[in-house]
Amino acid sequence: MMMKLKRLFTGLFFVLVVVLFSLKMGPLPRLGMFFSPSQGYVKNGLEADETIPEFVRGSLIDKATIHFDGNGVPYIFAENNHDLFVLQGYVAARDRLFQMEVSTRLTSGRLAEWLGNDLIENDRYFRRLGLSAAAERATEKAMNDSVTAEILTAYAQGVNIYIESLSKEDYPIEYKLLDIEPERWEPLKTILVLKNITYTLTGFFNDLRNSNTRALFGESFFTDVLFKDFDELQPIISELGNTVSKKEPAPFNLKNYFKADLTKQKIPIEPDADNGSNNWALRASKTKNGKPILSSDPHLTMSLPSIWYEQSLNTPEFSAHGVNIPGAPCISIGFTPFLSWGVTNSGSDVADFYQITFRDSTMAEYLFDGKWLPTTIKKERIKNRDGSDSIENVVYTHHGPVVFNSDSDSKTHTEIPFGAALRWVAYEDGNELNALFEMLKSQSVKQYTKALSDFGAPALNWAFASSTDTIGMWVNGKIPKKWDYQGMFIADGSSSAYDWKESIPFDDLPHEINPKRNFVSSANQIPVSDTYPYYFDYKMAGFSRPNRINQLLSEKNDFMVEDIQKMQLDSYSLVAKKLVPVYLHALSEIELPDSMLVFKHLIESWDFVNEDKQIAPSIFHQWRRSLHKLTWDELDAVNVPISKPWLDNTDWLVVENPTSIWFDKVDSNQKETSLDLIQEAFSDAIKMLKNQFGSSTKEWIWAKYNKTDLKHIAGIPGFNSGYIATSGFSESINAIRGTHGPSWRMVVEMDAWNSWAYVTYPGGQSGNPGSVHYLDRLESWRVNKGKVVKLYPSADKMKTASYTWEF
Amino acid sequence: MFTLIIYVLVSVGVSYFLPWWVQLLLSVLFGFLLKYPFDNHKFLLGFKLTGLVWLGLSLVLSWQNDFLLSSRIAEVFMLPHQSLLFVIHFFIGGLLGGAGFMLSSVVKHK
Incomplete structure (x- = not known):
């Protein structure tokens, strides 16, 4: 009997061990596999990547070489385009497969079947968005x-x-942890990666917020608050050629524009007001070496693995060094012997909602110019990881998809108006890949701008410099011709008056070549002054960053590449310079207790640099935020999504309109002005800092306030970078704001085949958290001491490879 | 004793090259071959030996990587110290060896 029990117990125990170790339980991986020395995570720590993958040879037409430098950056030398792109795809996948798959699955709404049912709302959103x-x-x-x-x-x-x-033991670590399998790559997936970029850079859906704001606060709220900017803001284009208006007469103005129903939708996540990037180029006459210089630092959410993948692409036809998003061929930002280029987001409104009048609840027909037109319905089948699936019926009109009909369609993304169709440049069949490929091959500015004209979405500000001393800036992309304010609010989907017609012709897009000031620059500010012949909807960045760039570039004519490198790290705040005297003036009107004087003195002696070790920037920025919050107390009671003023708008009011009614507090009987609020905000700010960082002011240093910590794309805790001490802020050239900021830093000196660049980025080439190349560029990025990269006419000219694959 | 040494050596090879469940089968097989007198302690014996094999292999492999990945994985599992990760290795290897030895021991002794 005892023996029987013992055998039963042992048998059960044995089965339990097998089950326990082979099944995936909750968030845990399959334990047997994951901790096994042969298949588990320990295998991912081994640097087996350097051995040549002999099996690639069979897919190549000719011989090819890949040199890898000390950071694992591939320099691919192929004899033809086919071989080059096979190898580019191979190395990208080797280093970044998980990231590539996440990007395509996110955009196509296929994450739930891979990672779990809790991503279903996300999938529904992307399916309904129709990318x-x-x-x-x-x-x-x-x-x-x-x-x-x-x-x-x-x-x-x-x-x-x-x-x-x-084989399973070779899977990247995320696949083992999350118990997932890689899926075959298809051309469609590369296009999805490109669509994802367009989504990231143009997917701000402001129409519902704007419509609600107009309904609640009237048109004047736009003209007197939201549109206000300091007069000193310098637009991107310094010399406008043609200024004869080509605007269509506006059928509606701010007053009689279509008024959508004020929908009771939840307060959405506010759009990221401080997204932005810098680029600039100098002509030879502005540089010490007499060679043109180009600078590019695109600001994005700096995640891990790094957004960008660096590489050198070479065939007998072209040679280029730069970065691209893994999953996309060619190079987005980089240089060739002939040209270099960098991009910033243009921020123009290329996504508009149209309220649809359906004939009945079947949504089979909708009203347009007095007629009932048929809709089409696309069925989207969303699979779950547990094997179940659901169907989304997405209604399409000629405008585009009706993203959400009611709140049953999504619990997230409340910036999407119900029953409205979306027209968006992301839906158009672009030719972006061809444009990028033609840029690699361009040997003249003429060829380059021709290639540029093929790049439709997203609309970007392209700065470029040629070895032959031509520099330029082209605000380029498919930007619809609009009448004033067209598309700013939810439009009437039943009237063709609101429809997009043609786009601004390429040659009419804001641009300048070799302007008199001998440099071009952009930092997401408004591209053009009011005299530009077309309407340009825009709201992205204030005067501080662009003006600071222009100020520094105007100061001298003997720039070295190193000066530009230093300039990318410039953390000076023109906003602070403008506001601090006004703030201090307000404080001078009152008696401050001794305990507060010390903080006032810190601000008084501040040099307006958002430097990591200083305390003053933390006080100033908290002060500015507290003032903003006190000013807009009127909006606290609003329970629908609205366009909230930005910090920039408050800054403008504080300086230019200190007695504005908006400074008067709702819950007081007195009439407050900006002075009262500045004083109150000061003590609020100090209280906030004490609460958040403790009473020891050592803990208040700017680096701790503006906490930079790069997060893994799947939110896996151990795969983050940890705290990094950084300087800068969104209004500084060094626009690091938390985890958002310069995702790639490049300074190129253009000199034909002797062109070279300093490059660095936050993170490293490898997506493997166990690789030395996961974070090996981080410190060089933090202090902007990028490594030197050059161009090589052939593989044998590169002598410094860390290891080489010869096919 | 000789069988045990062979078991450890074969386990090192099996755990280094083959999937985890092969180790489980191996311990069942060796459990039959063992002429060890203390049947009641077979679980502990298999547990200790196999656990040590897994611990040793994981330590060597992680050391080759300067413990870069293992320190991150320890964070993923929210362990207060990296050494606990190797305790898990020891424990999982141990359970495989222990369960195998114990199974064959009860089957053998009718």
Whole structure:
């Protein structure tokens, strides 16, 4: 009997061990596999990557070489485009497969089937947004063009060679942790990666907020508050050519523009007001070496693995060094012997909502110019990880998809108006890949700008410099011609008056080549002055960053590459310089207790640099925020999504209109002005700092306030960077705001084949948290001491490789 | 004793190259071969030996990586100290060896 029990117990125990170790339980990986020395995570720590993948050879037409430098950056030398893109796909997948898959699955709404049912709302949102359907159309078009078809097919082939070479123990660490499998790469997925970029840079849906704001506060709130900016703001284009208006007469103005129903939707997440980037270029006459210099630092949410993947691409036809988003072929930002270029977001409004009048609840027909037009319905099947699935019926009008009909469609993304169709440039079949490829091959500014004209979305400000001393700035992309304020609010979807017609022709887009000041620059500010012939909807960045760039660039004519490097780290705040005297003046009107005087003195002696070790920037920025909060107390009671004023708007009111009614507090009987609020905000700010960081002011240093900590894209806790001490802020050139900031820093000196650059970025080439190349660029990025990169006409000219693959 | 040494050596090879469940089968097999007198302690014996094999292999492999990845994985599992990660390795390897030895021991002694 005892023996029987013992055997039963032992048998059960044995089965329990097998079950426990082979199943995925909750958030835990399969324990047996994950901790096994042969298959588990420890395998991911081994640097087996350096051995040449012999099996790639069979897919190449000719011989090819890849040198890897000390940071694991590949320099690919191929004899033809096919081989080049096969190898580009292969190395990208080797280093960044998980990131590539997340990007495509996110955009196509296919995360839940991979990572779990809790991502279903996210999938529903992206399916209803229709990027997948748009990507399918764009892929079909790209595959009908022999050049883009070759690039897309070869790149996919390279990725697939890598995926097929993997057995389970070789899977990247995230696949083991989350118990997922890689999926075959297709040309469609590359197009999805490109659509994802357009989503990131243009997917701000402000129409509902704007409509609500107008309904609640009237048109004057826009003209007197939201549109206000300091007069000193310098637009991107310094010399406008043609200023004869080509605007269509506006059928409606701010007053009689269509008024959408004020919907009771929840307060959404506010758009990121401080997204932005810098780029500038100097002509030879502005530099000490007499060679043009180009600077580029695109600001994005700095996640891990790094957003960008660095590489050198070489065929007998072209040679280029730069970065791209993993999953996309070619190079987005970089340089060739002929040209260098960098981009910033133009921020123009290329996403508009139209309120639809349906004939009945079947939504089969909608009203347009007095007629009932049929809708089409696209069925989207969303799969879950547990095997179940659900169907989303997305109604399409000629404008685009009706993203949400009611709050049953999504619990998230409350900036989307119900029953409105979205028209968005992301839905158009662009030719962006071809544009990027043509840029690599361009040997003249003429060829380059021709290539540029093919790049539709997202709209970007392209700064470029040629070895032959031509510099330029082109605000480029598909930007619809609009009448004043068109598309700012939810429009009437039943009237063609609100429809987009053609786009601003390429040659009419704001641009300048070799302007008199001998430099070009952009920092997401308004591109043009009011005399520009077309209407330009825009709201992105204030005067501080662009003006500071222009100020520094105007100061001298003997710039060295190192000066520009230093300039990218410039953390000076023109906003602080403007506001601090006003703030201090307000404080001078009252008696401060001794305990507060010390903080006032810190501000008085501040040099307006948002420097990591200083305390003054923390006090100033908290002060500015507290003042902003006190000023807009009127908005606290508003329970629908509205366009809230930005800090910039409050700054303007404080300086230019200190007796504005907005400074008067709702819950007091007196009439307050900006002076009263500045005083109150000062003590609020000090209280906040004490609460948040403790009473020891040592803990208040700017680096701790503006906490930089790069997060892993899947939010896996151990894979983050940890705290990094940084200087700068969104209004400084060094626009690091928390985890948002310069995702790539490049300074190029253009000199044909001797062109070279300092480059660095937050993170490293490898997406593997166990690799030395996961974070090896971080410190060089923090202090902006990038490494020198050059161009090589052939593989044998590069002598400094860390290891080499010869195919 | 000789069988145990062979078991450890084969386990090192099996755990280094083959999936985790092969180690489980191996311990069942060796459990049959063992002529060890203390049947009641077979679980502990298998547990200690196999646990040590897994611990040793994980330590060597992590050391080759300067413990870069293991320190991150320890954070993923929210362990207060990295050494606890290796305790998990020891424990999982141990359970495989212990369960295998114990199973064969009860099957063998009718």
